[in-house]
Amino acid sequence: MTPAARISAAIEVLADIETRRRPATDALKDWGLSHRFAGSKDRAAIASLVYDALRRKSSAAWIMGDATPRATVLGMLRLQRGLTVDAVAALCSGERFAPEPLSAAERERLEKADLGGAPAPIAGDFPDWIEPSLQRLFDGDLVPEMQALATRAPLDLRVNPLKVSSRDEAHDALPHLGAVETPLSPLGLRIAPSEDGRGPAVQSEPEFIKGWIEIQDEGSQLAALISGVKPGEQVVDLCAGGGGKTLALAAMMDNQGQIYATDNDARRLAPIHDRLARAGARNVQVRTPRAKADAVSDLDGRIDCVLVDAPCTGIGTWRRNPDAKWRLRPGSLDVRRKEQAAVLDRAAALARPGGRIVYITCSILPEENDDALTAFLERNDGFKPLPQADVLAQAGLGHLSALTHATAFGLQMTPHRTGTDGFFVAVLQRAS
Numbered sequence: 001m002t003p004a005a006r007i008s009a010a011i012e013v014l015a016d017i018e019t020r021r022r023p024a025t026d027a028l029k030d031w032g033l034s035h036r037f038a039g040s041k042d043r044a045a046i047a048s049l050v051y052d053a054l055r056r057k058s059s060a061a062w063i064m065g066d067a068t069p070r071a072t073v074l075g076m077l078r079l080q081r082g083l084t085v086d087a088v089a090a091l092c093s094g095e096r097f098a099p100e101p102l103s104a105a106e107r108e109r110l111e112k113a114d115l116g117g118a119p120a121p122i123a124g125d126f127p128d129w130i131e132p133s134l135q136r137l138f139d140g141d142l143v144p145e146m147q148a149l150a151t152r153a154p155l156d157l158r159v160n161p162l163k164v165s166s167r168d169e170a171h172d173a174l175p176h177l178g179a180v181e182t183p184l185s186p187l188g189l190r191i192a193p194s195e196d197g198r199g200p201a202v203q204s205e206p207e208f209i210k211g212w213i214e215i216q217d218e219g220s221q222l223a224a225l226i227s228g229v230k231p232g233e234q235v236v237d238l239c240a241g242g243g244g245k246t247l248a249l250a251a252m253m254d255n256q257g258q259i260y261a262t263d264n265d266a267r268r269l270a271p272i273h274d275r276l277a278r279a280g281a282r283n284v285q286v287r288t289p290r291a292k293a294d295a296v297s298d299l300d301g302r303i304d305c306v307l308v309d310a311p312c313t314g315i316g317t318w319r320r321n322p323d324a325k326w327r328l329r330p331g332s333l334d335v336r337r338k339e340q341a342a343v344l345d346r347a348a349a350l351a352r353p354g355g356r357i358v359y360i361t362c363s364i365l366p367e368e369n370d371d372a373l374t375a376f377l378e379r380n381d382g383f384k385p386l387p388q389a390d391v392l393a394q395a396g397l398g399h400l401s402a403l404t405h406a407t408a409f410g411l412q413m414t415p416h417r418t419g420t421d422g423f424f425v426a427v428l429q430r431a432s
């Protein structure tokens with residue numbers, strides 16, 4: 001397919017997403033099935049155009065004065081991809097499979113590409129109903145923060161010390177990936193986003209298969225490190241899901257002590273077994289829930305560290321999943337808040353006297369972070385939040401203090417401040 005034909009296809013897919021209100025992945029899959037001549041490079045390039053258009057949906061529509069799929073894609077090419085007006089016009093030749101030529105009005109709009117005077121939800125490309133919440137956290141930085149969350153994310157890897165002696169060794173074994181060291185996590189390697197949005201096939205690399213590396217955002221790596229778990233501790237990973245944090249914790253503990261990994265959704269937990277085996281993590285007991293029974297009821301009051309990687313809206317990962325931002329509804333935030341209260345209360349019973357709860361979300365909404373903890377502390381006396389400076393110093397991550405947003409109870413990472421996904425972390429200690 002020509003680059004122009006890919007643009008026509010992206011406009012078609014966006015129209016499908018809008019008219020049928022369906023997830024981008026479904027619309028892209030259907031498009032691929034009904035256009036079998038398109039190769040994998042074409043499909044990846046079209047997906048990348050669609051996701052970039054979703055990243056900049058509001059701002060692209062604003063500069064074009066028009067919210068149609070065509071206008072959104074044209075505006076995105078200018079705003080997100082930095083194409084000149086002539087380059088956009090050359091793609092819109094009107095020839096076979098190419099979009100129609102630019103109108104005089106479209107040309108004029110693209111020339112100006114003016115976001116001056118745009119309200120924050122437009123300039124920062126987010127749904128306007130979350131503006132008051134975001135304003136509480138970001139205040140004057142709201143637009144740059146949200147613009148950073150509308151960019152493409154790099155692909156981050158975590159080097160696994162259970163399998164490889166140093167980050168350098170892993171880096172040197174994978175020169176063709178063009179990775180560089182992440183600036184904040186001592187275990188991270190970073191592959192910059194490619195122009196066409198296609199990432200390298202990391203999972204096919206022999207070093208991945210041998211367990212030397214895992215795919216994990218630097219923010220998620222830091223959240224695990226901030227937990228400060230040590231060899232010999234008793235740890236529950238209460239929302240272990242596919243085990244991203246569990247693997248990081250096992251490496252921090254050098255396979256000594258015990259991690260109990262569980263989740264209330266057995267299906268989410270399923271991939272953890274293969275991942276643990278590949279990573280050489282041997283101190284993890286997976287507790288798969290059976291029916292409604294509590295899989296960790298025997299551990300109440302015995303645990304040094306309960307990791308709560310809570311279910312959340314995932315707003316902090318919008319760089320990777322821009323479709324989600326336009327699908328978020330107040331009702332889903334309410335559901336997540338109830339789940340957060342439930343997992344926190346469950347964690348409280350597991351912590352031993354003097355033990356700690358590490359509360360993590362990949363959200364930037366105060367409702368899911370400090371507010372959830374305020375309500376928890378009101379329901380559970382006997383816990384107190386530990387000062388972030390102390391927590392970071394203990395974890396050997398003092399350099400994060402100046403970079404992250406300090407909140408009432410924890411710290412907030414963001415793409416703008418830390419170049420990571422938007423992770424929140426707070427540590428609460430149970431009285432001895």
Ligand SMILES: C[S@@+](CC[C@H](N)C(=O)[O-])C[C@H]1O[C@@H](n2cnc3c(N)ncnc32)[C@H](O)[C@@H]1O
Nearest residue numbers: 239240241243244245263264265268309310311
């Ligand atoms: C953010 S995800 C976990 C990601 C995982 N820790 C990782 O690093 O890959 C949140 C998880 O919480 C689980 N969850 C939701 N409510 C829960 C509950 N009441 N008890 C335990 N797990 C719960 C969800 O099934 C989901 O897998």
